[in-house]
Amino acid sequence: MTEHVDSRSGTRDRIHETAHAVAGGHDAFLHEALDSVSWERLGLLGRLTRVERERSRETAA
Numbered sequence: 001m002t003e004h005v006d007s008r009s010g011t012r013d014r015i016h017e018t019a020h021a022v023a024g025g026h027d028a029f030l031h032e033a034l035d036s037v038s039w040e041r042l043g044l045l046g047r048l049t050r051v052e053r054e055r056s057r058e059t060a061a
Contacts, residue, residue: 037050038050
């Protein structure tokens, strides 16, 4: 009986580790995407407009 409980605990730990790794990868991708875009407010209504930024040599390759 204790082997079955230990097996579930190990599986739960692996699932938690995998979920943590996936979330970390998603956050890194999101931060990179947000850093690559810049916005400014224009006009009377303060409409957001994308400002083109030069890509660095590292990301362009």
